[in-house]
Amino acid sequence: MISRALLFIYATMVAICSHTDAFAPSVSNINFSSSALSMGLFDAFTKAFSNEEYGPPPDAVKATARHILVPTLEEANEVLGKVATGETTFAGLASQYSTCPSKSRGGSLGSFSPGTMVKEFDEVVFAPGTKVGEIMGPVQTKFGYHLIVVDKRTGGGDWY
Numbered sequence: 001m002i003s004r005a006l007l008f009i010y011a012t013m014v015a016i017c018s019h020t021d022a023f024a025p026s027v028s029n030i031n032f033s034s035s036a037l038s039m040g041l042f043d044a045f046t047k048a049f050s051n052e053e054y055g056p057p058p059d060a061v062k063a064t065a066r067h068i069l070v071p072t073l074e075e076a077n078e079v080l081g082k083v084a085t086g087e088t089t090f091a092g093l094a095s096q097y098s099t100c101p102s103k104s105r106g107g108s109l110g111s112f113s114p115g116t117m118v119k120e121f122d123e124v125v126f127a128p129g130t131k132v133g134e135i136m137g138p139v140q141t142k143f144g145y146h147l148i149v150v151d152k153r154t155g156g157g158d159w160y
Helices: 004-018 034-038 041-049 072-084 092-096 099-103 119-125
Strands: 062-070 108-112 135-141 142-155
Touching: 004 135, 034 142, 062 072, 062 099, 062 119, 072 092, 072 135, 092 099, 099 108, 119 135, 119 142
Parallel strands: none
Antiparallel strands: 062 108, 062 142, 135 142
16 A cells, blocks of 8 residues: 555656646746755655654653541541641651551652542642642541642643
């Protein structure tokens, strides 16, 4: 199929080039640009099918976050109150109050893509309104109540 198309293009170009000048428009009426004159037939095809003007694909959307998971809303509000007073760090409160195994890492969940965590958690982490470094929550999931801090987001353009 491709060879037939190339053969057709070649035959068309030969036919066009072999006509006499009687049917060609006057040279004074043709507006040549320097780039058109320097580009050969095969250069035009090469450029048409190359992807030079496109950059590399964007990075995958990912986030790095920490959280404190507690079983009740009351405990979540209590921990949130302690964070607000500045008594201790978020990591310190995570290791003290969180029921998640991530408490040994200060609540750090590492980097993850959308769809990795439960829906309610993902909606907060990847929401355009969620600012990096701010404590969000309490967010209720099937596991309990989360206080979430997004440390970093990559990929996805400028939607966040």
